[in-house]
Ligand SMILES: Nc1ncnc2c1ncn2[C@@H]1O[C@H](COP(=O)(O)OP(=O)(O)O)[C@@H](O)[C@H]1O
């Protein structure tokens with residue numbers, strides 16, 4: 484699972500859960516409060532009724548009070564309300580439950596009646612009687628003398644029924660909270676992704692670029708948090724890499740430079756001997772000497788390449804830019820490798836988009852780039868294959884040159900690192916025809932193209948050939 488998804492899922496669970504928990508706790512407190520208020524107002528109404536009953540004077544008025552209060556105080560839940568007189572007999576009774584027998588005059592016998600009679604003050608009894616009722620009882624007194632007892636028994640379930648709207652309301656609120664939590668979590672994760680993942684993405688991108696050889700790529704170091712620290716450390720690391728790289732380049736350039744003169748001296752001597760100036764050679768001696776000269780020239784080529792890369796990287800190879808005829812440059816490049824192509828059995832083709840005449844370039848550099856790309860294409864294309872060289876306009880400012888072949892191709896994961904120095908594709912190393920090379924040709928091409936303000940890239944699929952393309956600015960003559 485990707486990081487933004489993980490964050491969103493985690494946040495959704497946490498935020499939604501927390502919101503639901505708060506709503507749930509709020510609901511419970513609200514419900515408790517509503518129940519307590521209901522009970523308080525019930526008790527206060529019955530206490531008033533008990534007081535009024537005490538002062539009523541006549542039995543008829545007592546019954547009337549009992550009935551009136553019963554009808555006012557949650558009548559839908561009332562099981563019975565009774566007035567028990569001083570002798571323990573039921574003096575009056577109100578019940579809204581159908582089928583209630585007439586108990587008037589009988590002795591109050593239910594256990595909660597008895598408990599009520601014994602209690603000196605207001606009493607609440609739970610789970611009494613056959614229907615697990617709640618009974619409230621209140622002494623009825625006049626001038627400090629107990630006259631009777633009032634008992635009101637309620638069915639607890641029915642008593643709470645009017646409060647059902649609270650549960651209903653919270654059910655809807657909980658759903659709303661879940662939706663709200665979900666929305667908030669999505670927004671929060673988007674914001675977090677932006678603030679947290681963007682720097683991470685930048686870091687991944689920077690690491691990729693450094694891996695591809697762009698050692699001077701730097702990250703912004705703006706923030707003070709851990710990501711800022713990471714960026715700073717990353718930059719220190721790449722600075723160190725650049726230092727080491729420069730040290731290595733200097734060392735290699737120095738060594739190769741020192742190798743150059745003696746090597747050319749040796750080659751010159753060998754030429755003198757081969758020319759017969761030091762006396763005749765046997766055929767075997769001549770063959771051995773020619774092989775020595777071939778190897779020496781390969782070595783001299785490598786040394787020249789290394790020194791050229793070093794010069795280009797140091798910016799010590801100024802370009803002499805001038806309008807260069809595209810057709811002429813391509814014909815030159817092709818004729819330089821024609822003999823080699825014939826020897827290898829590879830056909831060559833050139834396509835130039837009509838109307839494309841001049842680019843602004845250093846002609847030696849262009850020859851060098853095309854020569855490198857063509858020699859690579861020939862090296863990796865088996866006999867019977869083709870290599871084609873093409874040029875076209877791209878927009879109003881650029882020309883794109885391509886060298887395409889039908890050869891062995893390059894695995895996709897190698898494409899981005901091809902242009903680094905000394906980089907060769909291990910998968911196809913054994914398939915090069917002729918001289919194995921050193922992996923510097925494409926690095927030189929990239930330096931030269933970039934010095935012109937252009938780009939160079941490769942496209943390929945293994946087994947389906949490769950296409951190397953680069954851009955150069957059009958000359959004013961061509962625009
Ligand atoms: N046309 C091509 N087809 C297949 N592989 C190629 C082609 N061009 C370049 N490569 C790969 O890129 C590597 C680097 O090329 P280059 O820098 O010219 O070095 P060299 O030719 O000295 O090996 C080659 O060794 C080869 O693995």
Ligand SMILES: [Mg+2]
Pocket residue numbers: 855858859920924925
């Ligand atoms: Mg090459």
